[in-house]
Amino acid sequence: MLKEFKEFAMQGNVMDMAIGVIIAGAFSKIIEAVVTILMNIVSAATAGVKFEDLTTTIAGVDIPYGMVIQAIINFIIIAFILFLIVKAMNKMKKQEPEASPTTKICPHCQTEIPVGATRCPNCTAILEGYHNELEAR
DSSP states (O other): OHHHHHHHHTSHHHHHHHHHHHHHHHHHHHHHHHHHHHHHHHHHHTTTOOGGGOOEEETTEEEOHHHHHHHHHHHHHHHHHHHHHHHHHHHHSOOOOOOOOSEEEOTTTOOEEETTOSBOTTTOOBOTTOOOHHHHO
């Protein structure tokens, strides 16, 4: 049983997932720090209003609606930061050249045929660029 667990734990998928979880934890600390900085800037721009402290009282019960506003602003900031990161990563990704086509369309019957075909297997038309030996004589 211990041998089976060792094999399971050392599989590539498990190790990749573990590394991803660890990196995500470290990355979330960076994002939290950036969000804190940006929220302090937003607070300064709104004359020191701390959204998380906003409440209203209805029938003697405090309703902290500012927490919802704070969560929405945090979400927008985090989503924007992730958008910028993904956009930067996509720019750095190596563009693969487009593969050359392997098929073409017969101009006579619109059937998809191999690029190297000289005659359409569907309508038997002679395709462009191919000269029949009889025509050449």
